Amino acid sequence: MAPVVLSRLDDLFAALRQDGLTVIGPTVRGHAIVLTEIGGAADLPYGWRTEVEAGIYRLLPGDERLAFTHTSGPQSWKQVLHPPRQRLWSADRSADGFTVADEPEPPRRLALFGVRPCDLRAIGVLDHVLGDGGRYAARRAEVLIVAVNCTEPGGACFCVSAGGGPGADTGYDIALTERSDGTYLASGGTADGEALLARIPATPASADDIRSAERAVESAATRMGRTLPEADLRTLLAGHRADPQWDDVAQRCLTCGNCTMVCPTCFCTSVTDTTDLTGDHAERWESWESCFDLEFTSLHGGPVRESNAGRYRHWLTHKFGTWHDQFGESGCVGCGRCIAWCPVGIDVTAELHALNAHPPTPAEDTP
Numbered sequence: 001m002a003p004v005v006l007s008r009l010d011d012l013f014a015a016l017r018q019d020g021l022t023v024i025g026p027t028v029r030g031h032a033i034v035l036t037e038i039g040g041a042a043d044l045p046y047g048w049r050t051e052v053e054a055g056i057y058r059l060l061p062g063d064e065r066l067a068f069t070h071t072s073g074p075q076s077w078k079q080v081l082h083p084p085r086q087r088l089w090s091a092d093r094s095a096d097g098f099t100v101a102d103e104p105e106p107p108r109r110l111a112l113f114g115v116r117p118c119d120l121r122a123i124g125v126l127d128h129v130l131g132d133g134g135r136y137a138a139r140r141a142e143v144l145i146v147a148v149n150c151t152e153p154g155g156a157c158f159c160v161s162a163g164g165g166p167g168a169d170t171g172y173d174i175a176l177t178e179r180s181d182g183t184y185l186a187s188g189g190t191a192d193g194e195a196l197l198a199r200i201p202a203t204p205a206s207a208d209d210i211r212s213a214e215r216a217v218e219s220a221a222t223r224m225g226r227t228l229p230e231a232d233l234r235t236l237l238a239g240h241r242a243d244p245q246w247d248d249v250a251q252r253c254l255t256c257g258n259c260t261m262v263c264p265t266c267f268c269t270s271v272t273d274t275t276d277l278t279g280d281h282a283e284r285w286e287s288w289e290s291c292f293d294l295e296f297t298s299l300h301g302g303p304v305r306e307s308n309a310g311r312y313r314h315w316l317t318h319k320f321g322t323w324h325d326q327f328g329e330s331g332c333v334g335c336g337r338c339i340a341w342c343p344v345g346i347d348v349t350a351e352l353h354a355l356n357a358h359p360p361t362p363a364e365d366t367p
Contacts, residue, residue: 001194003187003210004202006176009041009067011200012146012186016111019196021144024080025113026073031059033073035080044114045070052154052225052336055345065182068114071154072335076264077112077119081126081139085287088271093280105135113146117168118159118335120147122264124171128327129267144192147172151216155225156336158349162228164333166220177213185213226336226349229356233330236352237321239360241313249351250308252344257290259338259346260315265331268296291315316348 006012016023025038028045038044049062049069062069091100115123123145130136150159150166159165168175173193177185185205188194229236260266270289275282289296292311297304305311323331332348339347 001188001197003185003205004197005205005209006184006186006200006202009044009184012174012196013040013113015196015200016113016144019109021109021111023111023113024077026068026070028059032057033059033070035073035075035077038113041067044068049152050154052156052340053345054156054339054347054350055342057340066178066180068148068178069152071150071152071157072116072118072337072340074262074337074341076262076335076337077115077123078126078264078267080110080112081123081143082130082136082267085285086135088284088286090284091282098282105138107138107142109142109144110139111144111146115145115147115168115172116150116335117147117166118150118157118162118164118333119264120145120168120171121159121164121333122335125265125327125329125331125333126267128329129265144196145172145174147175147189149175149177149213149217151178151220153220153223153225154336154340156339156347157224157334158226158228158336159334160221160224161226161230162332162334163330165217167217177217179213179216185209224334226334226339226347228334228349229353231356233320233352234322234324236356237317240355240358241317242361243355243358245351245354245358246309246313248354249312249346252346253308253312254344255292255308255311256343257292258341258343259348260290260292261288262337262341263319264333264335264337265319266290270296291318316351319348320352 013023023038024035026033026035026045027038027043028048033045044067046067047062047064048059050071051058051060052071087103089100089102091098147168149168153166172189174197175187175189179185186197188197268289268291269286272285273282291314294303305314319331
């Protein structure tokens with residue numbers, strides 16, 4: 001199906017609802033762009049753009065005709081596909097012993113609306129990491145994705161040097177490019193997406209329409225606010241395990257775990273078992289966990305990584321280095337959330353540039 005021009009998004013929302021899909025998308029709440037269930041195009045953050053820098057995120061007035069001039073907010077689609085807290089099972093004592101009940105989630109068909117290309121890549125990373133898990137796979141199977149190409153990168157964005165770009169290339173059902181007049185170039189990425197577009201009012205896109213949208217995305221690729229070093233980051237990090245830069249960042253890092261919570265690909269969890277006061281009812285819960293937490297590596301003799309420097313080094317080295325060994329790709333998509341939502345403004349790109357400027361160090365075992 002050739003690209004088409006949509007003069008309004010209301011028809012697309014109506015078609016999604018007709019198909020029984022609950023739409024999750026960006027809206028303004030609490031002075032930030034958040035992801036939540038939305039009822040229609042009017043709920044989108046029209047007229048808002050974002051200022052994003054290290055430790056800084058704020059909304060600013062923008063063009064009221066445009067809904068996607070903002071950059072990544074504090075939430076990612078991870079919260080939908082890999083919830084922060086979920087009950088795995090419950091058990092009740094009976095006269096004959098215990099009865100254990102699994103806790104399957106009710107099927108919920110979702111449309112993720114407004115997924116940026118960096119977050120689209122992040123969903124792909126989660127698919128590689130968690131895709132063979134029953135709960136994640138069940139959620140993922142019921143998801144339709146409406147991506148929005150990026151034409152306004154932010155000050156903390158570095159998707160291009162992270163191996164991606166501001167244009168969606170795969171993994172979406174429908175891709176939109178917002179145009180300066182508030183209309184949208186739309187193209188289908190799957191049979192489901194094309195069938196959906198075929199049902200709503202649209203105008204065939206001209207060659208000029210297509211080229212204009214391509215130029216807007218190409219321009220965004222040249223205006224990234226950050227870059228990664230032009231180096232093999234796996235080799236760089238492996239050769240700087242004892243670099244003094246780790247102690248430097250440790251003086252600033254609060255080990256609060258904000259970077260892992262806002263990261264769209266961090267996936268670690270912990271499991272907690274609880275009982276009621278009688279001991280007759282028990283539950284098992286899974287919750288997000290952070291490698292910055294001292295208890296994350298706690299063994300019978302204490303934590304494996306007890307220093308701030310060791311924990312930050314582990315996170316950065318895994319994200320940009322050993323993730324390749326585990327999953328065949330980087331764990332970073334360049335969204336910049338960890339930079340913006342770090343309360344002391346630690347910038348992962350700046351730390352990597354600093355390491356790249358130093359000579360390799362001996363491979364000492366520093367906890």
